[in-house]
Amino acid sequence: MIPQVLTIAGSDSGGGAGIQADLKTFQELNVFGTSVITAVTAQNTTGVQAVYPMSASAVESQLASIGNDFTISAVKTGMLFDHEIIEVVAAAVRKYGFRKLVVDPVMIAKGGASLLQEKAVEALVQKLIPLAKVITPNIPEAEVLTGESIRNMEDRLRAADDLLSMGAECVILKGGHAEESDAWDLVVRGTEKYVVKSNRLHTQNTHGTGCTFSAALTAELAKGKTIRESAYLAKCFIYQAIKQDLHIGNGHGPTNHWAYQESARHLTGGGVIVEPVVLSRHS
């Protein structure tokens, strides 16, 4: 049976992030994508021009439509905007028994627009993160969630432990925002810790990288892959999507969701490696 997956996120009219990035990624990875829209954004590669949140009841009824019909193997959340939406999403995860929940705690678009109200952070921590199999914060999101600044490897390890104590099974602390020559993501699950790493690509076309990475992770988990395999495959997917960029729009362009399947490199990883945490190299 083809795995059925769900994204609960905001619409990006520009097609590079949010629901659109998630559905494109699901399609490329051969899983059937369904969607619950939490907000409509007027957005392009130059930024977010407007945000129109859905009412919590509109989100609730979309969740019921999916929960009452589909057999969902994995779910991801992206832009959730406010605490009422977070509460109905958490209730639906319980009610419909959605397993393999990936929470991408989207807060601020790369151009600076707020995609999550400040007072909703607590609801995310209290209501949704404890239900998650994996949470995938970037560095600024991990700083908001933990209240600590993150500058080096020790800080990242400490932040990941703090995030794990919020109740998720696994934390993938993404390193796209750091300035090192490698782009590496720290994965922590209980006492298991490792880094999934590629070289850093120099391009401004990184709009939607986080959405695309977490959608690929969700697709692989839905197929029954382990977290470690899924993190590696998701990193291979986003690496090719950034590397073979499309040059669309006048600002921070989208990634290339075709690239991974079109490239034979997906069979070999194309340079992505998994390695143990080495404190002295990354501090």
Ligand SMILES: Nc1ncnc2c1ncn2[C@@H]1O[C@H](COP(=O)(O)OP(=O)(O)O)[C@@H](O)[C@H]1O
């Ligand atoms: N310039 C880059 N080169 C290679 N990989 C990158 C680059 N920027 C981000 N990534 C990868 O893309 C994924 C998303 O990371 P990040 O940009 O930190 O998330 P977000 O979009 O949520 O801010 C991670 O796997 C990260 O390692």
Ligand SMILES: Cc1ncc(COP(=O)(O)O)c(N)n1
């Ligand atoms: C609707 C929506 N959801 C999420 C993002 C974050 O994008 P990114 O993955 O680049 O951080 C976005 N810009 N718009």
